[in-house]
Amino acid sequence: MFQVSRLSKIGFILFCSVTMLAAAPNPVAVVNAASWVPSALPNGSIARGSLFIVTGQSMGPSTIQHANTYPLPTSAGLGGTTVQVTVGGTTNYCIMIYTVDYQVAAILPSGTSEGTGTLTVTYQGAAGNVPIHVVKNGFGIFAVNQQGSGPGVIDNAAFQLRVPNDAAHPGDVLIIWGTGLGPITSDETIAPPQVDLGTGVQVFVGGQKAVVSYGGRGSSAGLDQINFTVPAGVSGCYVSVVTELAGVSSNFTTVPVAAPGQAFCEEAGGLTAAELTKVVNGGVLNTGYIDLSTIAGNYAVADFEQWNYANLIASHGLAGGPSMGSCTVYNVPSGQGVVTADPFAVPGLDAGPQLNLTGPNGAKPIALISKGHYEAQLSAEGQPQYLAPGNYTINNSSGGADIGAFKASLTIPEPLVWTNKDAVRSVSGSKNVTITWSGGGPNDVVSIIGITGLASILIDTEFFCSAPASAGTFTIPSEVLALLPQAGLDASHEPGADLIVGLVPSLAQTNFSAPGLDLGIFFSYTFTTSATVVSIQ
Numbered sequence: 001m002f003q004v005s006r007l008s009k010i011g012f013i014l015f016c017s018v019t020m021l022a023a024a025p026n027p028v029a030v031v032n033a034a035s036w037v038p039s040a041l042p043n044g045s046i047a048r049g050s051l052f053i054v055t056g057q058s059m060g061p062s063t064i065q066h067a068n069t070y071p072l073p074t075s076a077g078l079g080g081t082t083v084q085v086t087v088g089g090t091t092n093y094c095i096m097i098y099t100v101d102y103q104v105a106a107i108l109p110s111g112t113s114e115g116t117g118t119l120t121v122t123y124q125g126a127a128g129n130v131p132i133h134v135v136k137n138g139f140g141i142f143a144v145n146q147q148g149s150g151p152g153v154i155d156n157a158a159f160q161l162r163v164p165n166d167a168a169h170p171g172d173v174l175i176i177w178g179t180g181l182g183p184i185t186s187d188e189t190i191a192p193p194q195v196d197l198g199t200g201v202q203v204f205v206g207g208q209k210a211v212v213s214y215g216g217r218g219s220s221a222g223l224d225q226i227n228f229t230v231p232a233g234v235s236g237c238y239v240s241v242v243t244e245l246a247g248v249s250s251n252f253t254t255v256p257v258a259a260p261g262q263a264f265c266e267e268a269g270g271l272t273a274a275e276l277t278k279v280v281n282g283g284v285l286n287t288g289y290i291d292l293s294t295i296a297g298n299y300a301v302a303d304f305e306q307w308n309y310a311n312l313i314a315s316h317g318l319a320g321g322p323s324m325g326s327c328t329v330y331n332v333p334s335g336q337g338v339v340t341a342d343p344f345a346v347p348g349l350d351a352g353p354q355l356n357l358t359g360p361n362g363a364k365p366i367a368l369i370s371k372g373h374y375e376a377q378l379s380a381e382g383q384p385q386y387l388a389p390g391n392y393t394i395n396n397s398s399g400g401a402d403i404g405a406f407k408a409s410l411t412i413p414e415p416l417v418w419t420n421k422d423a424v425r426s427v428s429g430s431k432n433v434t435i436t437w438s439g440g441g442p443n444d445v446v447s448i449i450g451i452t453g454l455a456s457i458l459i460d461t462e463f464f465c466s467a468p469a470s471a472g473t474f475t476i477p478s479e480v481l482a483l484l485p486q487a488g489l490d491a492s493h494e495p496g497a498d499l500i501v502g503l504v505p506s507l508a509q510t511n512f513s514a515p516g517l518d519l520g521i522f523f524s525y526t527f528t529t530s531a532t533v534v535s536i537q
Contacts, residue, residue: 025128027056027121033105033222034178035140035251036148037331039133040457042429042483043248047138047180049110049188051222053103054083054130059121060099067096071189072107072221080124085109087117087134095189095221099123107222108134110183137199137246139180139224141253144314147343149330151313152241152253153177163313164237165276167258167265168230173213174255176203176226176241181215192217201226201245205255206234206326207477230257236323237265238316242479247430249479252329254322268445269319269509269521278518279309285518286349287318288403290394292357292412292508292524295449295500298378298387300357300366304349304403304517311346319521320464321447327465327480334458348372349516350400360390372402387524389414394522396514404515408522410508416440416469418501421531429482432475435501440469445504447525448474450533452484452498461485502527 030039033051037044046052065079074093075082081099083106084091095107104121112134119132142153144161154162155175162168181197196216203210203226214227226243238254256265264273271285279285290302307315320341322328348371355366355374364386366376378386391411399405416439427433435448446467453460461484467474508524 025056025058025121025123025126027054027059027104027119027128027130029055030119030130030132031055032138032140032148032180034142034148034180037140037251038457038459039131041331041459041461041485043138043140043250045133045135045138046108047135048108048112048114048183049222050138050140050180050224051097051105051107053105054119054121055103056121056128056130057102058126059104059123059128060101062101064098064100066098070191070221071187072096074189077122082122084120084122085112085117085132085134086120087115087132088113094119097222107188110185110188135246137180137182138248139178139201139243139245139250141176141178141241141243141250143251143253145343148251148253149328150254150316150342151238152255154241154253154255161313162255164256164265164271165273165280166263167237167256169258169260169262170230170232170234171260172230173227174230176228176243177218178224178226178243178250179222180250181217181224181226181245184217188221190221191219192221194219199245201243203228204240204242204244204477204479205231206236206239206257206323207475208234230255234323234325235259235266236326237267237270238321238323238326238328240322240326240328242329244479247482249482252327252480254316254326254328257323267317267323269523270317271519275519279307279312282309284308285312286403286516288349288351288406288512288514288517288520289318290355290408290520290522292378292387292392293527294385294387295502295525295527297381297383298385300355300364300374300376300378302351302355302366302374304351304372306347306349311342311344314344315342318519319523321466322464324445324466324468327463327476329461329463329480329483331459331461334453334460349402351403351514352396352398352400355394355396357392357394359386359392360388361386366394387412387526392524399514402516404517406512406514406517406520408510408512408520410510410522410524412508412524412526413441414439415526416446416501418531421501424499424531425533427481427484427533428478429484430478431481432478433481434473434475435499436473437469437501438472442470444469446471446474447502447504447527448476449500449502449527450476450480450484450498451500498530498532500527500530
């Protein structure tokens with residue numbers, strides 16, 4: 001078992017900087033402090049003994065107040081704020097971690113009853129209530145971006161974060177930091193004893209089951225750690241990591257895994273060791289990603305951005321998808337389509353007033369939306385499609401202030417065929433679902449995407465899996481499907497999910513260069529086969 005003093009770091013791990021002012025006490029949501037999953041989703045309940053966050057307005061002082069020493073405050077409050085939970089007619093004070101106007105963090109006492117109840121936040125005599133659903137176990141993994149997705153807070157045995165330039169290896173013992181493994185019986189206002197809770201928590205890395213050697217409290221109140229061994233046969237900069245406990249999946253995160261003897265991870269279409277080294281040594285990386293997509297219509301999206309090391313290690317990946325053989329899950333605002341963007345902004349780069357795309361069906365301008373970001377709907381869903389197999393070129397005329405002139409070309413090939421599409425009419429969170437296809441070249445990648453959502457909270461749940469086209473088959477694990485809510489996207493949709501299978505062919509990915517650019521990639525997601533699942537069980 002590995003030990004480290006984490007109390008002083010809890011505020012950093014939990015605290016998400018948001019600027020918000022309000023006139024009245026108004027707690028609006030309660031989330032697991034690591035996963036940030038909305039409470040209405042299948043893995044959004046709050047576990048006894050876990051760290052949670054309340055978001056809202058006027059719940060604390062304008063300057064954040066931390067509980068920096070043991071014992072942690074309860075009924076005495078912190079910075080004028082107290083938090084109480086009432087379930088089954090019993091009320092308990094929660095254990096305070098920090099408080100500020102728009103966000104409060106606390107520990108839900110292990111003695112809290114299970115079921116639906118009320119959380120009451122009181123600040124300087126004014127109180128506000130928000131619903132809470134309490135369960136015994138509900139684990140969430142901390143993420144580097146502090147929003148529950150992308151690279152996880154996953155350390156080696158020396159408590160060093162695994163990063164793309166210092167990746168993990170098969171056989172390494174790693175530590176997942178999170179919260180929600182379940183209740184304990186000792187005093188939760190002080191550092192807990194490190195005892196395996198015997199919950200049977202499972203860890204899956206790149207879809208493979210890992211050996212778990214410890215699952216219990218870390219050395220700080222409410223903070224859990226899971227020690228596991230990286231299984232053989234996984235590699236990439238964004239290998240998925242998810243836990244399963246009491247039949248419920250955690251949020252999905254990723255970890256970089258390199259081949260034995262290599263410090264740098266490798267990813268098709270990703271950064272080279274030289275590019276990573278430049279950023280590690282304090283430099284910045286200027287990137288350009290141009291994407292042609294045939295999902296829900298035809299779109300062109302381009303981003304020219306400047307990355308520093310802090311942003312890079314928190315990112316989902318410059319291309320947005322997981323490593324080969326992995327799946328990941330995102331919760332995003334409804335109506336935005338497939339969204340794999342990071343929940344933080346990086347500086348945009350001026351590549352000119354517009355981009356110019358030419359293909360078999362003529363020329364299209366790609367408009368500048370904001371500095372460094374360009375997009376255009378090339379054709380609407382249900383209309384004749386602009387993107388077809390053939391050759392495409394794109395340029396930025398004379399360029400812009402940051403990125404000089406470039407011209408890039410690629411070829412979109414014939415789409416693959418989803419061979420068992422008609423058989424996939426229902427999915428169950430307790431069973432795997434296998435997708436089969438034909439077509440695609442030896443270096444091509446198949447992307448499998450599913451989208452569903454809850455109209456009541458305007459949140460879509462999306463999963464994204466990557467597989468080699470040459471395999472002809474991929475099994476979506478139940479840990480992914482268990483996170484799909486049983487509801488339609490909005491009132492006009494019957495309950496169900498859209499599953500989409502597409503091809504990222506090697507022909508349709510090419511590097512390009514330009515003055516001021518370190519890395520440029522022009523690629524296409526050819527999604528031409530989809531199905532609506534009519535039953536989620």
